[in-house]
Amino acid sequence: MDGLLALTIIMIVYAIGDMIATKTKAIISMLFVASVLFAVMFWMGLPGTIFQDSMLQPFATVTVGLLLVHMGTTIKLREFIANWKTVVVVFCSTIAICAGVYFLGQLIINRDMALIGAPILGGGVVAFLVMSDALKSAGPQIVLFGSLVLVIQGVVGFPIASMLCKKEALRLKGQILDGSLTLMEEKKETSDGKKEKKNIFQVPDKYNSPNFMIAKLAVVALIAQKLSALSDGKVNMLVICLILGILAREIGFLDEGSLTKANGFTFVIGAVLTNVFANLAQTTPATIASMIAPLAVVVVIGLACCALVAILVGKFFGLSWYMSFAMGVTALFGFPGTLIVPSEVVRAVADNEEQKAILTENLVPTMVISGFVSVSIVSVLAAGIMAGWA
Incomplete structure (x- = not known):
């Protein structure tokens, strides 16, 4: 297929997907x-080489490391430390999803299906990339199953999280009405008039161009690649990329959200996603239908383990079971869903601006941080470990 035609078709599909996602919140x-x-277009004759022909797949191969380093730059360690209870609850619940799906799932379904589904259900695209590479020798059907887990998890997670957040919002609203819950005074991280402390990597803004930011991302990704090679691949490169991204931002070498600031995030993530959709080229309706049962097993076991552990750990910290389970279930969709769901709930429950401010303060940051912990950190680390079990 002509490269430009292939790219055009892919981008049109992405655009339609974005429109429907926006319309359905x-x-x-x-x-x-x-x-x-x-899937439908492949069944109707669309060439299975479309992603290779568009050059997006080869592009993704060399830029996925940059994407993981970028993800690391979005993680604020100070914020996580301040919300350590949330971090502990979500860490435990995400590990429960991964362990439960793998150890219990393989008693019912194919072991490789349980293995690839476990960290993907507990995370997202990055976990899929790690596990699909580790299990590619298991055959295209196993990788396809991983794609289906990735695709369906948000459809399941969103309504559950919305319902739980609404129950928590109503509980908090009752506390607002009886006067036991008020708006906390905003704490400023830095005093007014004081400049941020400079670091040795700081450069004047006029030199901090998009190319400069991407160059730094590439340097960090290259270091991660070399470190992974030193371990003979036992420590996955993408996991190292994430860790180095966090550290590089903390010491000031990389900007927060570097790839977004460099105007490259949309195109890089679009290229990386082709690895998810490429597996659909080998499918038939019968193939998809045959995977519904094992898919249901993965989702049900994952949600049950998530609920059990999140609620128990949350209870230890004095959290409601609604909020604890909602925090755990963010593993199924991540950001921006973790911002959209509580924001929509707040608008629906609050009667006035004061209630809206208090509910936002108690719901939104917790859900957003939960999503970062589960999707961006724990599932990636879990995938890096479980990839060695393939």
């Missing part, structure tokens, strides 16, 4: 829409 994700469209 992300309840139906772009991943789900695009997967359905690509």
Whole structure:
């Protein structure tokens, strides 16, 4: 297929997916829409080489490391430390999802299906990339199953999280009405008029161009690649990229959200997602239908383990079971869903601006941090470990 035509078709599908996701307030994700469209088009004769022909797949091969380093720069260690209870609850619940799906799931379904599904259900795209590479020798059907887990998890997670957040919001609203819950005084991290402390890597803004930022991302990704090679690949390169991204931002070498600031995030993530959709080229309706049962097993076991552990750990910290389970279930969709769901709930429950401010303060930051912990950190680390079990 002509390269430009292939790229055009892919971007149109992405655009349609974005439109539907926006219209449904992300309840139906772009991943789900695009997967359905690509599957149908493949069944109607669309060449399976479309992603290679568009050059997006080769581009993704060399830029996925930059994406993981970028993800690391979005993680604020100070914020995580301040919200350590949230971090502990979500860490435990995400590990429970991964362990439960693998150890219990393989008693019912194919072991490789349980292995690839475990960290993907507990995370997202990055976990899929790690596990699909580790299990590619298991055959295209196993990798396809991983794609289906990735596609369906948001469809399941969104309504559950919305319901739980609404129950928590109503509980908090009762406390607002009886006067036991008020707006906390905002704490400023830095005093007014004081400049941020400079670091040895700081350069004047006029030199901090998009190319300069991407160059630094590439340097860090290259270091991660070399470190992974030193371990003979036992420590996954993408996991190292994430860790180095966090550290590089903390010492000031990289900007927060570097790839976004460099105007490259949309194109890089679009290229990386082709690895998810490429597996659909080998499918048939019968193939998809045969995977519904094992898919249900993975989702049910994952949610049950998530609920059990999140609620128990949350209870230890004095959290409501609604909030604890909602925090755990963010593993199924991540950001921006973790911002959209509580924001929509606040608008629906609050009667006035004061209630809206208090509910926002108690729901939104917790959900956003939960999503970062589960999707961006724990699932990636879990995938890096479980990839060695393949």
